[in-house]
Amino acid sequence: MRSRAQEVVVETPGSQSSLHRANLERVVRAVRLAGSLTQAEIARTTGLSAATVSNIVRELKNGGTVEVTPTSAGGRRARSVSLSGDAGIVIGVDFGHTHLRVAVGNLAHQVLAEESEPLDVDASSAQGFDRAEELVNRLIGATGVDRAKIAGVGLGVPGPIDVESGTLGSTAILPGWSGTRPAEELRGRLGVPVHVDNDANLGALGELVWGSGRGVRDLAYIKVASGVGAGLVINGKIYRGPGGTAGEIGHITLDESGPVCRCGNRGCLETFAAARYVLPLLQSSHGTDLTMESVVRMARDGDPGCRRVIADVGRHIGSGVANLCNLLNPSRVVLGGDLAEAGELVLGPIRESVGRYAIPSAGRQLSVLPGALGGRAEVLGALALALSEMGDSTLLDGTAPSATPAFT
Ligand SMILES: [Zn+2]
Numbered sequence: 001m002r003s004r005a006q007e008v009v010v011e012t013p014g015s016q017s018s019l020h021r022a023n024l025e026r027v028v029r030a031v032r033l034a035g036s037l038t039q040a041e042i043a044r045t046t047g048l049s050a051a052t053v054s055n056i057v058r059e060l061k062n063g064g065t066v067e068v069t070p071t072s073a074g075g076r077r078a079r080s081v082s083l084s085g086d087a088g089i090v091i092g093v094d095f096g097h098t099h100l101r102v103a104v105g106n107l108a109h110q111v112l113a114e115e116s117e118p119l120d121v122d123a124s125s126a127q128g129f130d131r132a133e134e135l136v137n138r139l140i141g142a143t144g145v146d147r148a149k150i151a152g153v154g155l156g157v158p159g160p161i162d163v164e165s166g167t168l169g170s171t172a173i174l175p176g177w178s179g180t181r182p183a184e185e186l187r188g189r190l191g192v193p194v195h196v197d198n199d200a201n202l203g204a205l206g207e208l209v210w211g212s213g214r215g216v217r218d219l220a221y222i223k224v225a226s227g228v229g230a231g232l233v234i235n236g237k238i239y240r241g242p243g244g245t246a247g248e249i250g251h252i253t254l255d256e257s258g259p260v261c262r263c264g265n266r267g268c269l270e271t272f273a274a275a276r277y278v279l280p281l282l283q284s285s286h287g288t289d290l291t292m293e294s295v296v297r298m299a300r301d302g303d304p305g306c307r308r309v310i311a312d313v314g315r316h317i318g319s320g321v322a323n324l325c326n327l328l329n330p331s332r333v334v335l336g337g338d339l340a341e342a343g344e345l346v347l348g349p350i351r352e353s354v355g356r357y358a359i360p361s362a363g364r365q366l367s368v369l370p371g372a373l374g375g376r377a378e379v380l381g382a383l384a385l386a387l388s389e390m391g392d393s394t395l396l397d398g399t400a401p402s403a404t405p406a407f408t
Helices: 004-009 016-034 039-046 050-062 125-143 182-190 199-210 280-286 292-300 304-328 338-342 344-357 374-389
Strands: 036-038 066-073 076-083 089-095 099-106 111-118 150-157 194-198 219-224 228-234 332-336 367-370
Touching (some): 016 039, 099 125, 150 374, 199 228, 332 344
Parallel strands (some): 332 367
Antiparallel strands (some): 066 076, 099 111
16 A cells, blocks of 8 residues: 555646645645744745635644644734644754753744753863763653654754865864764764754844744844854845855954954954953953953943943944845844843944944844844754754645645
8 A cells, every 4th residue: 555655756746636735835834934823924925825725724733733723913813823732843952152052842833841051162072962962862851752753953053064064164162073063973863864053043043933033034143252153044044155154244354454363364343342352351450250241241230341342342243234234134133142131232332333334225124133032042043943954744644635625
């Protein structure tokens, strides 16, 4: 007896049943990426008619693929559609500069468990993967989810990933990890598909799906930590470039005769904004054990030196953002990392620089917001990556492809 999946393969392209199957996939994909959508939103996202969406949602609900709950949209009664919570599991793993964070979520975008632990930056990559494997297994045990339901893992690393080979490029942050293939390593340990990306791209995805970027199609997520990076979302998708290097906003030249940057150039944005260059400015007046977090805290408490430094950082980031506006015209910029906690102390100067340096038509519709997810942005972005990369065939194999008439 042939399985249903085989039946789909042998269908004639363009037949009513293959068209119907394609429509089912479009609806499931839209809901999978967004978490939950009203039927009107599904129609807008997929381009299908309201009647087709209504019929497909009924079919998917009967097959147990989606759940439908009453909600209100703009004061009107509506039906919110999400994938069934027990349809599958995704896992996010985020290696940060000083931490390891893991989250377990379901296909309805609910986070079932999340845990973070300190990670020694000098640890070898093998130790790091051992710890990640342990933490993933512990959370799977704690939530009692069925391992067979794991659809995929999203993995974040704080360095550039070569798109073709999946190799982690040279990084001053995790020197012991240079040349490793993180996705391959974790796939070997967990036995499930693993997709990898850098921390700025995952921060962008996290904020896009769960945070300050919800509802936006064009967004830049700026992360200021020991370096300055950006994750770029263009027309709803992360833009990586052919080599995976897109978004290196930290190396925009602001001053040709400025300080020498770790990249070898002079006066990059990073040399005016990243912690390693900014914290020394305060060391003679505020001591040597400063972190970006403590400087932000003192600035919020009114310390004039810290306020000045934070405002200058904002002004310089704003110059970089203005360049980004002129090139890509995003509708939103989300500031992540510890610096975002400074709120208006840094966002005000960013907006001021954008107003000054971006051409008016490029900066006019821009909103600059702090990230809503704080230190969780990357691990939630890793969940979003796993959700976006998984296929829908297993989800739809329970839905008869040809037993119902096609709706167009
Ligand atoms: Zn540089």
